[in-house]
Amino acid sequence: MSDKRTRAPRNTLNPELIVTTALGLMKTEGVEAFSLRALAKELGVGPMALYTYFRNKDELIDAVRDHLFSTRKLSSAQGPWQQQLRSVATGLRELLLEHPCLLRILASRPLKGPETAAATETVVRALREAGFSKENAARAHTSLFTFVLGAALWESQMNAEKQDPEGRRRLRATMAAVSEVDYPTVVDLAGELAATSGGDAQFEFGLTALIMGLEPFTTPRRSS
Amino acid sequence: MSDKRTRAPRNTLNPELIVTTALGLMKTEGVEAFSLRALAKELGVGPMALYTYFRNKDELIDAVRDHLFSTRKLSSAQGPWQQQLRSVATGLRELLLEHPCLLRILASRPLKGPETAAATETVVRALREAGFSKENAARAHTSLFTFVLGAALWESQMNAEKQDPEGRRRLRATMAAVSEVDYPTVVDLAGELAATSGGDAQFEFGLTALIMGLEPFTTPRRSS
DNA sequence: CGGCGTACAGTACACCGTACAGTAGCGCCG
DNA sequence: CGGCGCTACTGTACGGTGTACTGTACGCCG
Numbered sequence: 001m002s003d004k005r006t007r008a009p010r011n012t013l014n015p016e017l018i019v020t021t022a023l024g025l026m027k028t029e030g031v032e033a034f035s036l037r038a039l040a041k042e043l044g045v046g047p048m049a050l051y052t053y054f055r056n057k058d059e060l061i062d063a064v065r066d067h068l069f070s071t072r073k074l075s076s077a078q079g080p081w082q083q084q085l086r087s088v089a090t091g092l093r094e095l096l097l098e099h100p101c102l103l104r105i106l107a108s109r110p111l112k113g114p115e116t117a118a119a120t121e122t123v124v125r126a127l128r129e130a131g132f133s134k135e136n137a138a139r140a141h142t143s144l145f146t147f148v149l150g151a152a153l154w155e156s157q158m159n160a161e162k163q164d165p166e167g168r169r170r171l172r173a174t175m176a177a178v179s180e181v182d183y184p185t186v187v188d189l190a191g192e193l194a195a196t197s198g199g200d201a202q203f204e205f206g207l208t209a210l211i212m213g214l215e216p217f218t219t220p221r222r223s224s
Numbered sequence: 225m226s227d228k229r230t231r232a233p234r235n236t237l238n239p240e241l242i243v244t245t246a247l248g249l250m251k252t253e254g255v256e257a258f259s260l261r262a263l264a265k266e267l268g269v270g271p272m273a274l275y276t277y278f279r280n281k282d283e284l285i286d287a288v289r290d291h292l293f294s295t296r297k298l299s300s301a302q303g304p305w306q307q308q309l310r311s312v313a314t315g316l317r318e319l320l321l322e323h324p325c326l327l328r329i330l331a332s333r334p335l336k337g338p339e340t341a342a343a344t345e346t347v348v349r350a351l352r353e354a355g356f357s358k359e360n361a362a363r364a365h366t367s368l369f370t371f372v373l374g375a376a377l378w379e380s381q382m383n384a385e386k387q388d389p390e391g392r393r394r395l396r397a398t399m400a401a402v403s404e405v406d407y408p409t410v411v412d413l414a415g416e417l418a419a420t421s422g423g424d425a426q427f428e429f430g431l432t433a434l435i436m437g438l439e440p441f442t443t444p445r446r447s448s
Numbered sequence: 449c450g451g452c453g454t455a456c457a458g459t460a461c462a463c464c465g466t467a468c469a470g471t472a473g474c475g476c477c478g
Numbered sequence: 479c480g481g482c483g484c485t486a487c488t489g490t491a492c493g494g495t496g497t498a499c500t501g502t503a504c505g506c507c508g
Contacts, residue, residue, distance in 0.1 A: 150374020
């Protein structure tokens, strides 16, 4: 990294190395601070060298996204359909929280790509076997996915905010700015609202509610 | 917008004008393309003039967010608690879909600020009156909010993708890349999954499920 | 009418993504 | 084994960004 005077050897780079290094950089510096130039420097290479493997920055970021999804198997669920949905949902949430950059990538990009097909298959098959119609199965799947996305996004942001003192100060200031006479219930629940802005219990609560709300769509053909 | 050769008169600028012009620019050019320089040009002013009213770009964007939340009243709900939650949730979704830039702002920023306190008050009070404990009310509120956030985010992205032909091509390519032998159910439901990636019906489905799943918490004393 | 505070302008810097052109090392063929 | 071509890398450059610092002239108040 230090010696930039010598030309880098012929095959120092490959897509996988670039992607993993990019991921490391995103984790340490943050997604928004990530730049091709910083990545190139980290690899001991000129910025333009990256364009041998990726047409542009967006394509590289897509590759990072695909790489992250490929690292974790989200589809090894079994048992009753509720449990399968829970398993996929919690797995996805864990992945998203473990890699906040992935969350930012998904939030600024329209597609999640085919690498999540396995997870979708698990969810949708469980629903179909439980008696959901095609349409309801698709709808339930999308509802579940968007719920996990929103919950993880919010939780991740709150975690990030709580990490530095400046953020905590802002949080407190925001809460203090809420008028007690106009919004007495909010003030009364201030502690609970702050406490439930993240965490496993909060996620479990919403996930359980959502899945329970899906139960009426099963066909009562089960004889138990 | 007009002649840039003459110095702009003394009080051409004010925070409100800046914010609304910025909002217009975001709507026409997109949030990520929005820049202080473009905004200044639109206002017929040098880029640095904006710094008289906002310390930096982030602060301006926060002001845009607050402005958008202030334009719509999300809290005029009445009736049973389920209906009140629906009302607030659909109102929030409409606001987010109407202003995709707001979605992008929320997705890249940790706080939603005190301007949503009215909506929170409505939701939380309805839940409390329905018999939710403090903790469960807070959790239900956060679940509802994150669900709406995720659903609107995903829907907005899908809408954007479906607008240009290039995006539609990518969507089709993604679907075609799913292996039929590995993921038969996904392929079988391809049409439904594509159809339910947005729209009022999809949102209503998930919202209804979530709210139904909250009903067991209404009685203050319930045995787990 | 004169001075002053401040709302604007101008210049400059560091950084970004990336287009385009050049160069040097590796692998292959003679 | 020698030379050559392909291509992985380098260098330079352009137009863009946010914003720090400095200058300037306008409108208000004494």
